[in-house]
Amino acid sequence: MPRLRLPPDxxxxxxxxxxxxxxxxxxxxxxxxxxxxxxxxxxxxxxIEWRGRARVNSTLFFAILTLLLFSxxxxxxxxxxxxxxxxxxxxxxxxxxxxxxxxxxxxxxDNDALEGLKLLPVSPVALFVGKAIVNTLYLxxxxxxxxxxxxxxxxxxxxxxxxxxxxxxxxxxxxxxxPGTLYAAIAVQARAxxxxxxxxxxxxxxxALLGAVKSTxxxxxxxxxxxxxxxxxxxxxxCVSYWVLCTLLFGRVIED
Amino acid sequence: xxxxxxxxxxxxGLVLLIVGHTWGLFIAPPEREMGEVYRIIYTHVPSAWxxxxxxTVTLVASLVYLFRGSFKADAVAEASxxxxxxxxxxCLLTGSIWGKPTWGVYWTWDPRLTTAAxxxxxxAGYLALRRFVLIPERRASWSAIVAIIxxxxxxxxxxxxxxWNSLHQLQSSPKTVSPEMYWPLRVAAFAFxxxxxxxxxxxxxxxxxxxxxxxxxxxxxxxxxxxxxx
Numbered sequence: 001m002p003r004l005r006l007p008p009d010x011x012x013x014x015x016x017x018x019x020x021x022x023x024x025x026x027x028x029x030x031x032x033x034x035x036x037x038x039x040x041x042x043x044x045x046x047x048i049e050w051r052g053r054a055r056v057n058s059t060l061f062f063a064i065l066t067l068l069l070f071s072x073x074x075x076x077x078x079x080x081x082x083x084x085x086x087x088x089x090x091x092x093x094x095x096x097x098x099x100x101x102x103x104x105x106x107x108x109x110d111n112d113a114l115e116g117l118k119l120l121p122v123s124p125v126a127l128f129v130g131k132a133i134v135n136t137l138y139l140x141x142x143x144x145x146x147x148x149x150x151x152x153x154x155x156x157x158x159x160x161x162x163x164x165x166x167x168x169x170x171x172x173x174x175x176x177x178x179p180g181t182l183y184a185a186i187a188v189q190a191r192a193x194x195x196x197x198x199x200x201x202x203x204x205x206x207x208a209l210l211g212a213v214k215s216t217x218x219x220x221x222x223x224x225x226x227x228x229x230x231x232x233x234x235x236x237x238x239c240v241s242y243w244v245l246c247t248l249l250f251g252r253v254i255e256d
Numbered sequence: 257x258x259x260x261x262x263x264x265x266x267x268x269g270l271v272l273l274i275v276g277h278t279w280g281l282f283i284a285p286p287e288r289e290m291g292e293v294y295r296i297i298y299t300h301v302p303s304a305w306x307x308x309x310x311x312t313v314t315l316v317a318s319l320v321y322l323f324r325g326s327f328k329a330d331a332v333a334e335a336s337x338x339x340x341x342x343x344x345x346x347c348l349l350t351g352s353i354w355g356k357p358t359w360g361v362y363w364t365w366d367p368r369l370t371t372a373a374x375x376x377x378x379x380a381g382y383l384a385l386r387r388f389v390l391i392p393e394r395r396a397s398w399s400a401i402v403a404i405i406x407x408x409x410x411x412x413x414x415x416x417x418x419x420w421n422s423l424h425q426l427q428s429s430p431k432t433v434s435p436e437m438y439w440p441l442r443v444a445a446f447a448f449x450x451x452x453x454x455x456x457x458x459x460x461x462x463x464x465x466x467x468x469x470x471x472x473x474x475x476x477x478x479x480x481x482x483x484x485x486x
Contacts, residue, residue, distance in 0.1 A: 183402075
């Protein structure tokens, strides 16, 4: 079984000669902590978004259009529309998330920015967590913008108030963002990236989608059986599992 | 290269398949409520088991690749994922055929059915990813990561759909099934197991041959070309 081999002149000198040091052992100066690096990644991504507004331009109108198209497909029956509003809302958000997620990694693949970040060096943990937090914030903001529109177009009222709804929106956005950020990092470097990201992402987020849709539906229509807690627990379990798993695995995605 | 041992697994599987299915289709008694329709379990149940088993092999091989960096593990993952998708599709098709006369519908949103369908689509995406990445090292580590993420999703899908909707009957155990029915099922299950091992081994050899072409340096590439031409 032939393995990939280094050219002979490189394989000999894999150890880097130690730098001359004055008396004491040479150590690399301690870099900033992971928290600081994460904060810098968040700041950087938000700044890029603020200056370019690429995500807002690509997703906001797409999401609104999707919501309108869903209601055209169902016909003007307001009772039926109110029943499926939660499902359509999350589908519109999930479809828009694909563009937002790939945009978050596209800014790193342009001009080989990712190579620069790795050389700084930014730890993969900070890079992943920072990017996933920005993706979560963006999806959450988009959800909050779409919410009044859903209320108006589908004719629903939120019987349990906006606070539990905001919690569900946040958990749902976080649930999509964890595997979404990791898969976007893979898809942006592969061929056929536009097909690959939804193909990988959509099956995996099914449990989160079910939890988010059910919770949203219960908040809209009322929760006489007290089921909301169970669905929110499911969302939290999904978020915890995938944020941990994807943080651990992200380093292997961006390595050379 | 594909050895006599690989053919041995396949032949053994085929013989047991003929024995088990003849037993199940013609000798085992009809079921009390479902009548003759139940006989599809001799294909349906083993294919569901083998799909899960093959995906578990994919998971283990992916973990081995991530920790050891062995391309052999990557070839095992590729082979078992493809064989797993095959058995998964077989399971979904036979389940739908059985569902129509028994439940009155081909498809229903039951946890087992939905989990099997999502698993199938997710691993089909895994196989697509393998086609879309050209650099062997990247393909191996990315697909290993994706396999781990998909596998972790299976219990979550299962529980979420279970809360959402449930119709599938509870699984039977040997204690609740007559020996006249579970013996042919066991034979059929071993037939599927040996066939699966044979399929994975043959597919593994194909994957290693492709890897040796991808990873070879130019002079070795010529040698491989000569070898395959001979």
